[in-house]
């Protein structure tokens with residue numbers, strides 16, 4: 252256990268926790284986009300910047316990655332912190348002017364117009380890699396990654412093709428902070444739409460009510476990893492018992 | 493030039509053996525595969541993914557991250573146009589555009605029949621010669637748009 256101060260209040264916390272974890276457990280709000288408690292932190296969006304003072308030295312750090320330490324003094328709202336968050340959101344807004352989430356967040360931070368805008372390719376992805384981390388760490392298939400480098404960096408499947416390992420579960424879409432990934436079930440098909448890749452999955456039909464209820468690949472995957480007989484999924488959850 | 497399955501298994505298999513199937517050596521493994529094929533055939537990445545149990549997506553991510561790795565075959569002749577500041581102000585962009593038109597490919601591309609690959613570089617340290625075009629390691633200094641045709645002819 253270590254003792255630290257956040258915004259003038261004293262806290263005790265386990266050593267391996269990050270500033271962000273301790274703050275949110277105690278109701279102190281720090282804005283984030285790329286953080287999710289289910290996956291490892293990545294430090295991509297830089298919105299969670301806070302000021303820390305340690306041994307008399309002040310620095311700005313990403314709170315989602317910075318571990319707490321004895322005697323650490325954290326301030327989550329200072330003119331510098333707000334300034335840097337504003338700059339970060341200005342850049343994100345310039346990159347993704349179409350994202351309502353980014354727009355709202357920018358508005359809350361006092362930014363209403365992008366400082367500049369990209370001429371083309373205005374989609375909603377901020378490249379935070381939350382989808383790829385969830386696909387890898389939670390789903391366990393690693394169908395998607397960030398590809399290319401620099402200004403060409405994008406989130407995609409290998410060769411921008413249909414992924415043989417994607418199970419169409421939609422977890423990437425649920426977790427996407429800017430709603431850059433979406434899916435829709437139309438008839439017997441799930442259409443998963445990513446910024447640069449679209450994939451289709453066949454849905455399984457419930458043998459009782461006839462409803463198409465989940466991607467076949469996903470059910471096969473669950474059956475395989477959980478060691479359940481695939482027939483267990485012949486009927487949908489609504490028709491069971 | 494085209495990579496077929498049995499041959500991949502043998503050649504890439506041998507490379508994997510050399511690195512004792514160590515997942516920490518992916519970049520070196522990919523470099524060796526590229527040495528062998530002059531690029532990274534998709535099938536070779538699939539083979540590495542299956543054999544080492546590394547996500548295919550991770551290999552694609554690495555292959556697209558490093559400039560030294562490529563997923564398309566390179567032509568027999570490599571043309572590098574310097575776009576460093578000195579060459580740039582002396583008209584390197586015009587030279588590049590002329591080469592692009594002459595070959596019918598954009599920078600980064602390879603002509604049909606794998607004859608030429610066209611790339612750009614940011615300064616080769618020969619600013620006094622600018623604009624510089626390097627073909628297969630030969631430096632062509634004081635390049636002019638009018639000289640492009642003859643230069644390409646030397647190599648085709």
Ligand code: SF4
Pocket residue numbers: 385386390392393394395416417418419420421422423424443
């Ligand atoms: S839908 Fe595909 S890419 Fe998205 S989380 Fe599921 S398996 Fe991964």
Ligand code: FES
Pocket residue numbers: 282283284285286293294295296297298299300313314315316
């Ligand atoms: S939440 Fe810390 S960088 Fe995104």
